[in-house]
Amino acid sequence: MNDTRELFERVLADEPPLRLTVEPVVAAGRRVRRRRRMAYAACSLSLVAVAAAGVPLLLSDTAAVAPAGPVSFDPRLAAEERRIVEVISARSPAAVTYRIGPKRWDGDILDGTVDDGQGAVFLTVVRLGGTTYRPCGTPAATCSERRLDDGSVVTVRLLWNGERRLRQAFLVRPDGTGVIVNTGNHARGAASPTRPGLLYTEDELTTLVLALGEVLRG
């Protein structure tokens, strides 16, 4: 047994530092939880509908198939998403255009692309809930923290992964809620940079995360 374990340990000898942080994991976990609840609710509603329709529905072979309607989107989320987009457009450097995608705002994460004509890069907004995470506790190329009058902490850090750069701005309120804005020098999924440098300076990303914090308060 020891031989095999030793072999495994040797395979792991060049382990790179862990870049994963708890915030995106929690956000993804909330999405999983929400999907499960929705699936459960949908199943329950379907059962009720089938029961209400009774046997005729099940036996009918002439029922017309209704065309699919437009995909519904929670009005509260739609309004929040609209405000996020407005803030990104208003607080980003001039000439920057913003595009949502591939998914809509789900209450936790909004993926999008920003482009100033020199190469499109990703921009992700993440809502935080009850975090105790300290971003500067993780190794980074640079990391700066600033405490605001209301006790909130704004952190901006820069991470390097080969040629790719990731700049993150965190706004964490005293109750652990807040916002993260992530961007980099590459498009989503791209293995190499799609522009020469980062689109947002540290100050510009700080301005953006503070403005988004106002929109996503509570």
Add this chain to the structure above:
Amino acid sequence: MTVDAEFAELFATRAAAVRRTAFLLCGDWAQAEDLTQTAFAKLYAAWPRLRDPGAAEAYLRRIVARAHVDESRRPWRRERPTAELPDAPSPGDGTDERVVLLAALAAVPRRQRACLVLRYFEDCSVTDTAAALRCSEGTVKSNTARGLDALRAALGGVLPDLTTARDSA
């Protein structure tokens, strides 16, 4: 301590270990990080039902192992085995040796590899391994033995024989 704080603490203490297990299963650090994120996200979703840290660790192990094995059911992601391993490592060169070891591990079929990693890296019992992989204890024993044979064959004498390991399967 809030639920998120408890979860954050578990993440801080276990994420690296889970990623190591995931790496041994898939052989790619980026994919291992994805598997780790998936496992913790599912754990977060199930967190209200799983407050015991021991149960949480078993749950994480199960998700990672099953996610790895389930990948083989998706044809577009199925591994393409290579006919030959890289050249034998030169003495003292750790990087080359790791390449050979990784290639040898990749040559072991997924279920057998999962059994080896759970049994010999995670130190899981046959019963726990069977529960994690949703199979019988007999299947775990036979997959472990076959996996060790496959690993030994893939190493082809490059590294010391795995006799000790084979005996304990």
